[in-house]
Amino acid sequence: MNIPFLGNRRRKGGVPGPEGIAELLAECELLRSQAYRSGIRLDDSPASLQALDQLVPGWRDDEERSAWLGNDAGLYLGTVIVRTVPGAAWEIRPDGQPVVRLASGREFDVVDSGHQWAASGVPELSQLYAEVAED
Structure with missing residues (x-):
């Protein structure tokens, strides 16, 4: 996911700091909406990744939606x-x-991992998290 606007985004004094970028990347609006409709609360915890892995992947028939959801899943995993x-x-x-x-x-390219998860469910987000957390 190329986010070129991050380099141009201005606030008082210039480009957003690491906290501002982290907040922006954590939005994951489509994923959060999908999870909410499925009764899953995304609280930025490893347990929420396990819950996401259990979602019924109804988005896989819609290539555009799957791509956006893959971006969001990767950014959420990163968050x-x-x-x-x-x-x-x-x-x-x-x-x-x-x-x-x-x-x-x-x-760790979390966006690429999110796209793989959205397309096939493998590897699971919780499995990726466990591998990274051990590093």
């Missing part, structure tokens, strides 16, 4: 990682792609 894994932080690549950088220095 949970950044908020719960010590030393994890958002980083925006020069091409505008948001990734999560772990304390070990490993870079």
Whole structure:
């Protein structure tokens, strides 16, 4: 997911800081709406990733919706990682792609993982989280 507007987004004094970017990336509006309609509360916890893995994937027949949901799923996964894994932080690549950088220095492309999850359900978001949390 290329987010070129992040570099141009202005606030008093310039580009938003890391907290502002993290808030923007955490919105995941389509995913949160889908989860809410299914009775799932997304509270930015690892347990909510397990609940998402149980959603009935009705979006897979709609390519556009699946793509947006994949972006949101990846950003939500990243949000949970950044908020719960010590030393994890958002980083925006020069091409505008948001990734999560772990304390070990490993870079994790959460958006790509979200697209894979939305398209096929594999790997599960909770499984990805567990792998990253162990790093």
